[in-house]
Amino acid sequence: MVRGRPRATRVLLYAILAFFAAFYLMPVYVLVNNGLKSFREVSLSRMWAPPQQVTLEAFGKALRELAPNLRNSVVLVVPAALISAALGSVNGYVLAKWKFAGADVVFPLLLFGMFIPYQSVLIPLVQFLQWLGGLLPMPLYGSITGLVLVHVVYGIPITTLIFRNYYATVPTEIVEAARIDGAGLVGVYRNVILPLSMPAFVVVMIWQVTQIWNEFLFAVIITSNPAQQPVQVALRNLAGSQIVEWNVQMAGALLAALPPLLVYVFLGRYFLRGLMAGALKG
Amino acid sequence: MARVYLEQVSKKFGVVTAVNDVTLEIPDRQFTVLVGPSGCGKTTALRLIAGLEEATAGNIFIGDRLVNDVAPKDRDIAMVFQNYALYPHMSVYDNMAFGLRLRRYPRTEIDRRVKEAAGMLGIEMLLDRKPKQLSGGQRQRVALGRAIVREPQVFLMDEPLSNLDAKLRVQTRAEIKKLQARLQTTTIYVTHDQVEAMTMGDRIVVMRDGLVQQVDSPLNLYEKPSNLFVAGFIGSPAMNFVEATLAPRNGALVVDCGSFAIEMPPDLAAIAKDWTGKPVVFGIRPEDIQDVAFARDPNPAWVLPAMVEVHEPLGSDVILYLSTGPTTIVARVDAHSSARMGQPAEVVLDMRKMHLFETETHKAII
Numbered sequence: 270m271v272r273g274r275p276r277a278t279r280v281l282l283y284a285i286l287a288f289f290a291a292f293y294l295m296p297v298y299v300l301v302n303n304g305l306k307s308f309r310e311v312s313l314s315r316m317w318a319p320p321q322q323v324t325l326e327a328f329g330k331a332l333r334e335l336a337p338n339l340r341n342s343v344v345l346v347v348p349a350a351l352i353s354a355a356l357g358s359v360n361g362y363v364l365a366k367w368k369f370a371g372a373d374v375v376f377p378l379l380l381f382g383m384f385i386p387y388q389s390v391l392i393p394l395v396q397f398l399q400w401l402g403g404l405l406p407m408p409l410y411g412s413i414t415g416l417v418l419v420h421v422v423y424g425i426p427i428t429t430l431i432f433r434n435y436y437a438t439v440p441t442e443i444v445e446a447a448r449i450d451g452a453g454l455v456g457v458y459r460n461v462i463l464p465l466s467m468p469a470f471v472v473v474m475i476w477q478v479t480q481i482w483n484e485f486l487f488a489v490i491i492t493s494n495p496a497q498q499p500v501q502v503a504l505r506n507l508a509g510s511q512i513v514e515w516n517v518q519m520a521g522a523l524l525a526a527l528p529p530l531l532v533y534v535f536l537g538r539y540f541l542r543g544l545m546a547g548a549l550k551g
Numbered sequence: 552m553a554r555v556y557l558e559q560v561s562k563k564f565g566v567v568t569a570v571n572d573v574t575l576e577i578p579d580r581q582f583t584v585l586v587g588p589s590g591c592g593k594t595t596a597l598r599l600i601a602g603l604e605e606a607t608a609g610n611i612f613i614g615d616r617l618v619n620d621v622a623p624k625d626r627d628i629a630m631v632f633q634n635y636a637l638y639p640h641m642s643v644y645d646n647m648a649f650g651l652r653l654r655r656y657p658r659t660e661i662d663r664r665v666k667e668a669a670g671m672l673g674i675e676m677l678l679d680r681k682p683k684q685l686s687g688g689q690r691q692r693v694a695l696g697r698a699i700v701r702e703p704q705v706f707l708m709d710e711p712l713s714n715l716d717a718k719l720r721v722q723t724r725a726e727i728k729k730l731q732a733r734l735q736t737t738t739i740y741v742t743h744d745q746v747e748a749m750t751m752g753d754r755i756v757v758m759r760d761g762l763v764q765q766v767d768s769p770l771n772l773y774e775k776p777s778n779l780f781v782a783g784f785i786g787s788p789a790m791n792f793v794e795a796t797l798a799p800r801n802g803a804l805v806v807d808c809g810s811f812a813i814e815m816p817p818d819l820a821a822i823a824k825d826w827t828g829k830p831v832v833f834g835i836r837p838e839d840i841q842d843v844a845f846a847r848d849p850n851p852a853w854v855l856p857a858m859v860e861v862h863e864p865l866g867s868d869v870i871l872y873l874s875t876g877p878t879t880i881v882a883r884v885d886a887h888s889s890a891r892m893g894q895p896a897e898v899v900l901d902m903r904k905m906h907l908f909e910t911e912t913h914k915a916i917i
Contacts, residue, residue: 442636445603450650450697451624460649464640 304328304520311516327514331507331521337496338503339524342482345413345499346528349420350477354470356421357428361469362462364429365436366444367454376433382426387486394419395490416491416499420481428473435469436462471539479529500525552737553614553627553704554579555600560609561761562595569595571761572609577739577754582731584752585741588784592761593741594709600739601707602626613704624653629698630707634714635690637682637697643669644678647696661700668699671730688719695727699734706731706738712747724750745785749773757781774904779832779913782906788837788870790906791880795833797826797907806833806905810876814852816903819917823907826916834906837870840882840898842890849899862892873898 306320402409409415447457485501492498555577562570570592577583585593598604602623651661669675672692712720731738749769757764765777776782782790795808804820805812857873871882890896907916
């Protein structure tokens with residue numbers, strides 16, 4: 270008689286969880302379902318119905334059309350994520366282990382960067398990129414290079430935060446031991462801190478790759494030239510002006526969503542391992 | 552090898568003064584222990600010598616060199632940390648070789664020194680392992696090895712044994728002492744454990760609240776503590792303290808503790824006669840109180856009847872908590888003493904080993 274109650278609550282709990290899971294997965298279902306249909310079959314009224322004939326033609330077309338933009342996205346994401354991670358690592362190291370006068374003011378100011386709404390800085394940002402590009406041999410406004418720069422700079426607060434918090438768990442005595450052993454600011458970083466940073470790099474890379482890959486607003490503003498557009502911007506342009514090929518649109522959206530997912534699938538293992546191996550002490 | 556000299560060194564953290572105007576000479580080749588309760592400034596003093604903290608005032612010399620503005624790596628010191636601070640991503644060999652590689656020693660020389668130190672410490676078979684594959688005692692040895700290979704002027708050790716279990720601690724204690732005697736490197740060792748300080752140090756520096764209380768050999772510290780704090784800190788169980796007055800009686804001087812009064816030996820009475828009639832603190836160590844039945848040649852004037860409150864047999868001897876009126880004193884008596892809990896007992900105080908302290912300043916009179 271005591272047993273009945275927990276079982277009932279458990280059933281209720283699972284029902285609620287199942288409902289929310291279904292709610293979350295519904296759009297994904299629509300995406301996959303309609304991406305596998307042919308153009309003839311896809312329609313608003315039959316949105317929920319499974320395809321009568323499964324075809325990959327929409328994926329093929331989406332891939333053909335988006336291929337240059339997928340390449341653009343890779344060219345954008347890889348350097349932007351790597352550079353912002355590297356800068357965050359160096360920042361985090363200095364802020365956590367090499368406290369300088371004013372460090373307690375600089376760190377919160379850096380974090381403020383995370384809370385600036387992108388919309389509010391668009392106009393000065395464009396003007397700045399135009400001005401800076403004018404000083405350099407290559408244009409920044411309208412190019413992937415400019416977008417890389419923007420994402421590197423906007424990534425610094427979050428990457429700094431993650432690295433600083435990670436380095437705070439590294440015992441300071443290790444740094445002190447290295448200083449006594451003969452290493453300076455750079456030597457400690459290269460010989461001791463960097464080799465221990467793998468878990469934090471994995472976390473930061475997952476975060477930054479996902480953020481930069483999925484980011485739309487900066488991308489659409491800065492890369493007005495279609496040849497330079499990353500996939501998220503090009504995806505919107507897949508929709509023609511007269512008719513929308515919903516199946517291609519859905520397939521394209523899936524393709525565009527895939528890379529961050531793969532990053533998580535492959536790096537997620539290290540992500541967890543990194544969290545577990547936190548026992549650096551001793 | 553070098554002496555270390557602190558000249559009026561102070562270190563403040565905001566409003567807290569961790570080290571307060573300390574002047575201290577640490578002689579060349581000696582094993583000097585800094586001891587005191589937590590927060591007494593001993594670790595800060597060590598970190599000042601290491602260069603990990605910057606002194607607020609004063610000068611620090613290693614050898615004849617003023618090192619105030621010298622970086623830790625250029626002070627020619629090596630340090631062993633409480634949590635070992637091994638580099639977790641490096642093998643034992645690399646941990647030990649790291650400092651030498653940074654200093655661009657030739658590969659053969661590095662190899663020779665690492666192997667030699669590993670042999671000395673009995674860790675040759677562990678050279679390829681990572682720190683996480685080692686036990687606490689083995690990690691401790693690697694940390695020592697990392698210091699030894701550098702062949703520095705001074706070893707600095709910050710509570711290196713406090714993370715080891717009791718048995719290993721005693722064993723490693725002896726090994727470190729032996730090692731130091733062999734290498735003859737000036738060693739400054741920080742601990743809060745007075746037993747560790749007594750057993751290891753050639754000289755002991757007792758600190759409290761950032762101030763040096765006394766600098767002396769272990770035996771002098773025990774026999775002639777310069778103040779009440781040192782007297783209470785060194786020795787276990789701690790020295791008994793009773794508020795008392797000195798009173799003349801029958802031509803002699805007695806220590807009048809209220810509930811009992813005991814005659815002082817004439818030579819000590821002569822030293823203390825200026826305090827006659829004034830309040831003082833009487834001190835006597837538990838081991839200087841013996842069951843009358845087991846005392847050699849007991850002086851009848853020094854016998855004290857008391858009630859046994861607690862009886863703690865340790866095997867080697869018995870700790871008694873004795874009450875006389877409102878006063879409780881602790882005695883370490885012979886293991887075969889017939890004293891039992893709740894029963895009266897007679898003990899004899901060895902007044903030749905008594906101590907007297909000023910009530911106000913806590914300074915030792917005797």
